[in-house]
Amino acid sequence: xxxxxxxxxxxxxxxxxxxxxxxxxxxxxxxxxxxxxxxxxxxxxxxxxxxxxxxxxxxxxxxxxxxxxxxxxxxxxxxxxxxxxxxxxxxxxxxxxxxxxxxxxxxxxxxxxxxxxxxxxxxxxxxxxxxxxxxxxxxxxxxxxxxxxxxxxxxxxxxxxxxxxxxxxxxxxxxxxxxxxxxxxxxxxxxxxxxxxxxxxxxxxxxxxxxxxxxxxxxxxxxxxxxxxxxxxxxxxx
Numbered sequence: 112x113x114x115x116x117x118x119x120x121x122x123x124x125x126x127x128x129x130x131x132x133x134x135x136x137x138x139x140x141x142x143x144x145x146x147x148x149x150x151x152x153x154x155x156x157x158x159x160x161x162x163x164x165x166x167x168x169x170x171x172x173x174x175x176x177x178x179x180x181x182x183x184x185x186x187x188x189x190x191x192x193x194x195x196x197x198x199x200x201x202x203x204x205x206x207x208x209x210x211x212x213x214x215x216x217x218x219x220x221x222x223x224x225x226x227x228x229x230x231x232x233x234x235x236x237x238x239x240x241x242x243x244x245x246x247x248x249x250x251x252x253x254x255x256x257x258x259x260x261x262x263x264x265x266x267x268x269x270x271x272x273x274x275x276x277x278x279x280x281x282x283x284x285x286x287x288x289x290x291x292x293x294x295x296x297x298x299x300x301x302x303x304x305x306x307x308x309x310x311x312x313x314x315x316x317x318x319x320x321x322x323x324x325x326x327x328x329x330x331x332x333x334x335x336x337x338x339x340x341x342x343x344x345x346x347x348x349x
Contacts, residue, residue, distance in 0.1 A: 142196030301327030
């Protein structure tokens with residue numbers, strides 16, 4: 112399968128993909144958070160907690176989770192990392208727990224520099240959930256490492272739920288080798304693609320939102336071109 116990115120619903124695109132055709136899936140799905148009218152009203156009250164605007168990133172209408180899980184299980188031939196919200200983690204985890212071909216672990220990204228937003232009202236939000244599933248008897252390089260990953264959060268984010276590049280590179284290195292194919296079905300601003308190319312992997316991605324797709328396209332193509340030029344230079348020097 113060739114490297115490429117598509118402005119398309121990932122569930123539609125995955126219908127065309129072959130079984131066990133990707134070496135790793137790394138994605139941050141829409142978290143499915145919806146603000147009720149009561150929550151909106153509370154935000155207007157004196158001393159209320161501030162709420163980040165993540166409406167587009169959390170749009171539940173863009174992803175049928177049942178279809179999504181069936182598809183990624185079918186096309187995966189290695190590790191699967193799904194960052195997800197509290198309303199989704201049990202469903203995602205239990206899907207792989209009962210799948211005979213996979214092992215599963217609950218993981219978390221612990222932010223070493225959490226935002227102090229609403230810190231005067233409650234504990235800081237410093238954890239994000241990730242379900243790791245792995246097709247049995249496939250590669251895994253992070254031997255005996257913790258399922259809690261300590262990395263700082265970025266402060267100049269392009270996408271409201273963007274994950275740090277260093278974290279994604281750590282995960283790519285943990286589950287792939289050079290030349291392997293990494294797939295992100297909900298690529299947002301394209302961080303998984305940048306991580307893949309900077310480590311000499313191949314990349315395939317989907318993003319349904321046109322605005323973020325254009326951002327991801329520029330980032331991923333730039334990273335891919337830089338890797339190709341560097342690779343060519345190394346060949347010339349040898």
